Ligand SMILES: Nc1ncnc2c1ncn2[C@@H]1O[C@H](COP(=O)(O)OP(=O)(O)OP(=O)(O)O)[C@@H](O)[C@H]1O
């Protein structure tokens with residue numbers, strides 16, 4: 297599904313290397329988790345994959361279902377099936393949540409040569425999905441993320457994911473700021489989407505989320521690289537002992 | 548005090564081309580107005596309130612040519628149930644207009660000589676009050692020479708809006724129209740205006756709103772690129788009255804919209820808002836003066852300008868709170884969205900307050916579309932161009948929200964979307 301090879305990334309504005317040779321392959325149908333100390337480059341990886349400005353790829357490649365995504369526009373990557381649930385969802389005053397999401401769904405459909413969703417159909421589907429995430433209809437009418445609580449913003453990300461039905465879902469600390477019940481809702485939302493043709497890359501600091509979304513593979517990222525890959529037990533090791541041993545091993 | 552030579556010459560050259568209409572009941576008001584404009588002279592580049600906008604083409608004896616645009620677009624407000632009044636290059640078009648009669652409103656024309664008593668108390672009177680402390684010579688010129696206009700007396704709840712449609716046909720038309728609106732206690736009306744009017748248009752509206760009266764005003768200035776307009780809106784508000792005005796301007800090489808609002812009764816509300824969209828040699832100036840001379844009144848000025856490709860936006864807005872105007876709530880915001888580095892926004896917000904128990908705020912900003920927001924929209928699959936348009940519509944939303952009627956809001960947003968879409972084509 298997603299294949300990242302020897303990815304090197306520096307900041308465009310300054311001479312600062314952030315990703316220093318990331319190798320990572322996520323197969324369809326699987327859930328991979330990435331853990332790692334603050335500042336190790338996890339969010340940077342997710343931004344670079346989704347095409348945010350300000351980064352320069354100096355070496356390496358990234359393909360989604362065999363297609364080079366690094367040359368694509370941001371919206372083309374989305375239409376190709378990539379989705380990023382933001383660590384910090386953006387507030388956009390003046391743009392209605394519904395309008396935004398319907399525009400997005402239909403733009404993606406159009407880009408893929410599919411028929412657009414009618415307003416009525418869209419409304420029906422979004423109401424259903426919002427309900428299962430306990431997002432009330434009033435919130436959908438409000439401007440994108442404006443006045444949403446931290447947890448509401450994260451749930452809204454999952455709602456967007458559910459509506460867009462992407463192939464490769466990257467979740468950047470979607471668990472941070474969630475209370476126990478909200479975490480369960482988000483995990484249920486993710487689990488409902490798990491299937492053969494879809495893959496997840498879940499960035500998190502805590503085992504808690506992984507109790508609900510059981511990963512197949514866990515990677516540890518440090519200093520711009522994946523330094524260790526293992527099974528779910530690796531996450532437990534981090535939870536119990538922190539990163540010190542792993543980092544020492546790497547040196 | 549004598550005028551500087553250049554100013555005197557410009558004024559004389561302009562006045563020479565104009566003939567004072569016969570006038571009937573308005574004759575003395577017109578003569579007084581002519582005296583005013585002769586005494587103050589037309590604006591000059593040195594005048595404090597003309598620093599950012601060149602008055603010369605507005606002063607010129609002849610209107611600079613402006614081709615009428617074939618818009619290929621259904622006229623705005625066309626779907627609304629309304630009483631339609633049409634002026635073509637400033638000339639009343641009886642054939643295209645509805646019968647000037649409707650429940651709750653008495654409508655007459657300025658060009659008719661019949662004696663209209665009530666209008667006598669307003670025509671040129673609010674304009675005169677609005678000449679201090681800032682002079683507005685084009686408004687005085689208008690009072691003196693206006694060829695026509697509507698005299699609207701709102702006596703009850705109007706059955707539907709009055710829509711004044713200004714059609715532009717002639718390349719060098721020079722229209723001067725003057726409307727007078729009197730809203731009685733408890734009465735309510737919506738006035739819609741649309742169209743470019745002429746190659747050069749000088750418009751004055753004087754609105755006198757009695758206690759508990761309500762007036763809504765929504766204006767869409769036409770799309771003709773080379774047209775010029777200088778407009779003045781004078782409003783006087785009585786106790787517990789309300790006035791809401793919104794103007795959308797797309798294109799036009801020169802637009803100067805002045806609004807002069809005075810609270811004379813307590814507990815009244817006035818919202819003056821506008822949004823404009825312009826390209827290239829577009830120059831758009833909103834000059835607003837709100838005077839609080841009563842207790843517990845609320846005023847809002849909300850102006851948004853979308854500027855592209857070298858366009859210039861100007862905002863000069865003032866809130867004057869007179870001594871004794873306690874509990875005044877005055878708000879003023881002017882913002883520009885610069886779609887490139889060449890465009891320019893010049894803002895002069897002013898507060899002058901002589902009462903101690905007031906809440907007044909003003910702010911002015913200028914900037915590009917927020918990149919983080921754009922990235923967020925695009926990351927969900929919205930193409931960049933459409934995302935930029937969504938952000939632009941979002942930018943003007945605060946001003947558009949000032950229109951109470953949802954249908955009218957949609958009419959205007961549609962025009963803005965069309966303007967943006969034409970630039971994507
Ligand atoms: N635009 C930027 N400008 C300056 N520094 C940046 C920028 N983007 C990332 N960095 C730096 O790159 C490093 C990696 O940041 P990144 O946000 O990817 O870390 P992270 O692993 O997601 O951390 P966290 O767990 O705290 O979310 C940090 O040192 C950060 O300060």
Ligand SMILES: [Mg+2]
Nearest residue numbers: 338339340383
């Ligand atoms: Mg991060």
